[in-house]
Amino acid sequence: MLDRTFGALADPPRRRILEHLAQGDHCVTDLARPYAMSLPAVSKHLRVLEQAGRVRRRRNGRVHSLKLDAKPMREASQWMEEYRSFWGNSFDRLDEYLKQLQTKETP
DSSP: OOOHHHHHHTTHHHHHHHHHHHHEEHHHHHHHHTTOOOHHHHHHHHHHHHHHTTTEEEEEEEEEEEEEEOOHHHHHHHHHHHHHHHHHHHHHHHHHHHHHHHHEEEH
């Protein structure tokens, strides 16, 4: 599931679509309006987001309404949080090492 979530987030138009959906439900045409993209192109992005579990679609006649599903993002956030302390410690060690190098170079 993480691969699909990060894959879906890797594309800037999909991230912008998710930003719009974070403000509330929208239909496909509303989501397509701000972009210089055809409706089929937007629909492809939406399918990727749906397959990643980021978006849920509800159909009312011919109108497809889309809703953000935040659960996969929480899972991705938890995964990243596990590595935050690792990277924080690594950067702290790098910072100390660079300071030592600067001290040795200063006459």
